[in-house]
Amino acid sequence: MKIDPNSPADLSAQIATAIRDAIISGELIVDARLPSEAELSEQFAVSRPTVREALKRLAAQSLIRTQRGASGGAFVNRLSFQEAYGQQITTSTLLLSMNDVSFDVACEARFAMERACASLSAQRRTADHLATMRAEIHRQTQPGLSDQSFCDSDVAFHRALVDGAGNPVLSYQLAGAVEAMQPLMNMITFSERSRERIVALHTGIADALEQRNAPKVESLLSELETYTLDIAHGIAAKRRPTAG
Amino acid sequence: MKIDPNSPADLSAQIATAIRDAIISGELIVDARLPSEAELSEQFAVSRPTVREALKRLAAQSLIRTQRGASGGAFVNRLSFQEAYGQQITTSTLLLSMNDVSFDVACEARFAMERACASLSAQRRTADHLATMRAEIHRQTQPGLSDQSFCDSDVAFHRALVDGAGNPVLSYQLAGAVEAMQPLMNMITFSERSRERIVALHTGIADALEQRNAPKVESLLSELETYTLDIAHGIAAKRRPTAG
DNA sequence: CTGCATTATTTTGTCAGACATTTAGGGGTG
DNA sequence: CACCCCTAAATGTCTGACAAAATAATGCAG
Structure with missing residues (x-):
């Protein structure tokens, strides 16, 4: 040296x-x-x-x-997955906020990776993972839940889905993608109706995972992606009503 | 503050x-x-x-x-994708080397994420991406190519596949997964026959991307995953011939 | 007044030495 | 044997200083 x-x-x-x-x-x-x-x-x-x-x-x-x-x-130091998550999230968050990455691009990447976990998670998810998802879905139906809390619960739900794949490397990679999008997601105000729709999709995903129906999980994730983008675009349009 | x-x-x-x-x-x-x-x-x-x-x-x-x-x-500092790649690779490499992550787990995560790029890359890949892939395939057929160079070319090929998806966030995430596996991949000695097989699969993937045939790309990537694991297991068995 | 060389100033990079704080280990005492 | 104290080693922090780099200001010649 x-x-x-x-x-x-x-x-x-x-x-x-x-x-x-x-x-x-x-x-x-x-x-x-x-x-x-x-x-x-x-x-x-x-x-x-x-x-x-x-x-x-x-x-x-x-x-x-x-x-x-x-x-x-x-x-x-033995670099733990926990510490690596933290760095991954910090880096990804800054990358997104500093490089004018559009919501659409971030969203696309996130759901593409999440779909990659779908088939593995359908095979390997345990009862624990399903229970976590059901609990978060229940929390998401509580009236009076703040947007922030709804987003936190959303992250926890998807985290359980990813962890269900039983591959710590995948979990580590996804943590950055999912959590880094939090600040962007928090900018979205969720109406009563859109929450209902999201909860319905979450329920469908949990059901499909319970039945180990991978293609169904993937297609529901795609629906969720489309719907998330719709909400985001709707809000963007409202904020710039004179744009054309 | x-x-x-x-x-x-x-x-x-x-x-x-x-x-x-x-x-x-x-x-x-x-x-x-x-x-x-x-x-x-x-x-x-x-x-x-x-x-x-x-x-x-x-x-x-x-x-x-x-x-x-x-x-x-x-x-x-404006955190560039370039710098983020570097940190991502360092972190992922240490994570893999320090946490006894098996080759199988790392391999599974890597190919799962790569398959996630397949459909996007089939839609959006440009002629440039295809040209890069063809060039790397050609390089891989050169006789006398060192294992190290073969691996480097392999990384470049897959990098082009991922970049073809046209999503910088996906490219950033995958960079860590693919490059962090390099040290593990380098431990695999590629026989004449296995190189032929890998090149054949690469050619198939390039062809499928040219035809924008996403399912074909995904299935070939799965084949490549299986084959990579087979080689790794074969070498592990040879090194421990008395294990039972 | 303009252009250029010189000087000043600001700021980071490095060094030396000192003291404070924390912790492990040894040794004495009940 | 248990408890306490002391010592030593190591990091954490402070003070003050000088070196090096890069810009800004100055002054001079034309």
């Missing part, structure tokens, strides 16, 4: 890259302890603050964790 | 979170300049090194960029 003091890049960035490469290549394994900050600063011939900046970069990516006290230090 | 000096969390972590929230909420827009490190350290009542650690955390996530000199400083 060497760095180039004459490189235009920051020393802390170079050090972070060197350590990151060591982790990715397997040179540093999970739970391995890195040298102390003092030792690292000696190895790389830089000051301790510079080493610390490098370590903070790695900590921001959940690549290491630090612990104070004797026998403390920086340890290679 | 306030922080709690009595919180158990590091001050730099709190400051990073506060600024990140401001960016996500839109309080700080793209290309906006953050206060200088000296001003931030005054605002948060901490020292400059602490502020710097916070800024490095954000830089590690590509949320900000910094520039030296007068009228320099830290600016909110």
